[in-house]
Amino acid sequence: MSSSALHDRGNARVRTGRRAALVSAAVGTVAAGMVLALATAASAGTTLATAAAEKGRYFGTAVAANKLSDSTYVGILNREFDMVTPENEMKWDATEPSQGQFNYTNADRIVGHAQTNGMRVRGHALAWHSQQPGWAQNLSGSALRSAMVNHVTQVATHYRGKIHSWDVVNEAFADGGSGARRDSNLQRTGNDWIEVAFRTARTADPGAKLCYNDYNTDGQNAKSNAVYAMVSDFKARGVPIDCVGFQSHFNSASPVPADYQANLQRFANLGLDVQITELDIEGSGTAQANSFANVTKACLAVSRCTGISVWGIRDTDSWRASGTPLLFDGNGNKKAAYTATLDALNGGTTPPTSAPSTTAPPTTPPPGTGCTASLSLQTWTGGFVATVRVTAGSAGTNGWAATVTLPAGTAVTNAWNAQNSGSTGTVRFGNVAYNGQLTAGQSTEFGFQGTGTPPSDTPSCTAS
Numbered sequence: 368m369s370s371s372a373l374h375d376r377g378n379a380r381v382r383t384g385r386r387a388a389l390v391s392a393a394v395g396t397v398a399a400g401m402v403l404a405l406a407t408a409a410s411a412g413t414t415l416a417t418a419a420a421e422k423g424r425y426f427g428t429a430v431a432a433n434k435l436s437d438s439t440y441v442g443i444l445n446r447e448f449d450m451v452t453p454e455n456e457m458k459w460d461a462t463e464p465s466q467g468q469f470n471y472t473n474a475d476r477i478v479g480h481a482q483t484n485g486m487r488v489r490g491h492a493l494a495w496h497s498q499q500p501g502w503a504q505n506l507s508g509s510a511l512r513s514a515m516v517n518h519v520t521q522v523a524t525h526y527r528g529k530i531h532s533w534d535v536v537n538e539a540f541a542d543g544g545s546g547a548r549r550d551s552n553l554q555r556t557g558n559d560w561i562e563v564a565f566r567t568a569r570t571a572d573p574g575a576k577l578c579y580n581d582y583n584t585d586g587q588n589a590k591s592n593a594v595y596a597m598v599s600d601f602k603a604r605g606v607p608i609d610c611v612g613f614q615s616h617f618n619s620a621s622p623v624p625a626d627y628q629a630n631l632q633r634f635a636n637l638g639l640d641v642q643i644t645e646l647d648i649e650g651s652g653t654a655q656a657n658s659f660a661n662v663t664k665a666c667l668a669v670s671r672c673t674g675i676s677v678w679g680i681r682d683t684d685s686w687r688a689s690g691t692p693l694l695f696d697g698n699g700n701k702k703a704a705y706t707a708t709l710d711a712l713n714g715g716t717t718p719p720t721s722a723p724s725t726t727a728p729p730t731t732p733p734p735g736t737g738c739t740a741s742l743s744l745q746t747w748t749g750g751f752v753a754t755v756r757v758t759a760g761s762a763g764t765n766g767w768a769a770t771v772t773l774p775a776g777t778a779v780t781n782a783w784n785a786q787n788s789g790s791t792g793t794v795r796f797g798n799v800a801y802n803g804q805l806t807a808g809q810s811t812e813f814g815f816q817g818t819g820t821p822p823s824d825t826p827s828c829t830a831s
Contacts, residue, residue, distance in 0.1 A: 412709070414447050415448060415705075415709060418709055419449070419675070421713075424673060424712075425449050425487065425673065425676075426447070426676075427448050427674060427675070428447075428450075428676060429452045429453075429676065430451045430454065430477050430680075431453075431455070434684065439681075439699040440681070440684070443681070448486065449485070449486050451480075451481045451487075452491050452644070453488075453491060454491075454679075455498070456473040456474040457491055458495065459518060461474065466500075467517075478526065485786075487531040489532045490523075492534040492580065493518070493523060493533055493564060494535065494537070494564045495537040496553055497538070503515075503518075503552075506552070508555075511556050512556040515556070515563075519567045519571065520570070523568050523571035526572065528780045531575065532577075532612075533576070533577055534579075534612060535564050535568045535578060535579065536561045536564050536565070537580045539551075539553075539554070540590050541590070543589070545589060561579070565577055565601070565608055566606065568607075569607040577607055577610070578611060578640075579608060579610075580644055581613075581614065582645075584613055585614075585627055586625070586627060595634065598611060602639070610642055611641055611642070612642045613641065613643055614645040614646075615662060617649070617658060618648070618690060623648075623662055627662070628668055632669050635670070640671050641672045642675075643672070643674070646676065646677045647679065648662075649692045650691070656708075658704075659694070660707040660710065662675070663711035663712055664714075677694060680699075681697050681698075682695070694708060737764065738759050738767050738830040739757075739758050740756065740758070740769045741756045741826075749819070750816065753816075754814045755826055756810055756811075757798075757805070757810060757812070758808065758810040759807055761807050763806045763807050764804065766797070766803040766804075767797070767805070768828070769785070769795075769796045769813075770793060770796070770826060771796065771826045772793050772824050773793075773817070774820040776820065777791065777817055778791050782815035786798075796815070798811075
């Protein structure tokens with residue numbers, strides 16, 4: 368079925384059916400909360416990804432596996448985006464077409480492309496009332512609950528360490544002014560099903576950010592208030608939730624709300640990251656460009672808005688193709704909306720880094736030093752995520768390499784924003800194309816995930 372058919376609904380924000388595609392470009396891997404940050408003033412980024420990275424954000428897109436053979440599509444993907452979301456390839460019907468029989472072929476293709484090209488991945492979506500395989504649609508009660516738990520466990524475990532953020536539960540609230548949960552076979556297994564899905568996902572993939580994702584929640588209304596109440600309760604009771612995704616599908620009938628930024632901020636104030644997950648805006652010309660710019664500026668103004676993903680690359684790739692809602696036209700040319708978005712990214716402010724370093728880097732690099740590195744860690748039983756902050760010395764860098772010594776029995780399972788040589792013992796991490804050049808005192812961050820005992824020694828750094 369086509370993406371547009373699966374996204375059957377009245378308009379961008381009032382819909383009854385619900386899209387089928389969910390993808391976004393970007394990946395490299397996961398890391399419990401890592402974002403590339405260039406901590407000092409940096410030159411204007413020339414692509415969406417580089418400009419967003421200089422503000423500590425990602426800029427991603429939804430990706431379809433069957434379009435990875437399209438050279439124009441892939442050229443734009445690789446140049447402009449650093450986060451990807453599989454449109455349909457990680458959903459229940461795609462990954463478990465028969466009960467207990469899993470198929471990851473197309474999803475693995477997207478993840479592999481992302482890793483090869485230094486991108487990270489948003490996983491979409493582990494539990495959703497739509498796009499269930501027929502066998503799951505025919506289940507109910509405890510049998511469906513057990514099947515859901517097994518599905519979340521198997522899929523999240525398969526991609527453990529490779530996913531930046533999971534949309535654990537998607538679109539669980541009803542449209543309209545009731546603020547009620549959506550009536551679905553999953554909801555009828557018990558009101559705790561969402562909590563169970565999040566706890567299951569945390570166990571299966573402890574290093575990933577766990578998100579709730581929905582539409583028509585972009586401004587304050589009955590639906591967003593209901594989501595706010597749920598995630599507030601989760602935070603108060605220790606249910607593992609790290610982020611809320613705002614799909615942000617707009618058109619002239621449902622434009623960007625005036626309180627869009629304020630709504631993002633109130634969720635961030637709960638101690639959650641917020642992500643714009645499926646952005647598209649129907650229209651053209653100046654009006655469309657201004658709307659994209661306003662959404663981008665709103666994200667930049669909220670320090671815990673960690674990134675933006677658009678739902679597709681070219682207008683012709685969109686489930687709303689007739690509304691020309693994306694940043695590139697059908698031929699792959701940049702639109703006015705692209706320029707406005709890039710300008711907004713380059714004009715924004717740089718937020719604080721996402722996690723403090725264990726050893727703070729010097730505010731002024733030592734004279735003559737090529738570069739310095741510092742390490743911060745997030746750990747759990749049997750594994751960890753490490754963030755390494757590289758700071759250029761007085762001469763700046765054209766490239767850099769950081770070396771980390773791992774304890775015996777420890778291994779790197781994946782890395783992002785750097786290329787690693789080896790996975791055990793003494794491991795060298797070198798810059799990738801977009802973060803090798805640093806001016807004097809400028810910093811960038813990369814991360815890696817590992818199994819075993821985390822490293823304790825300060826990494827060494829060399830510059831070229």
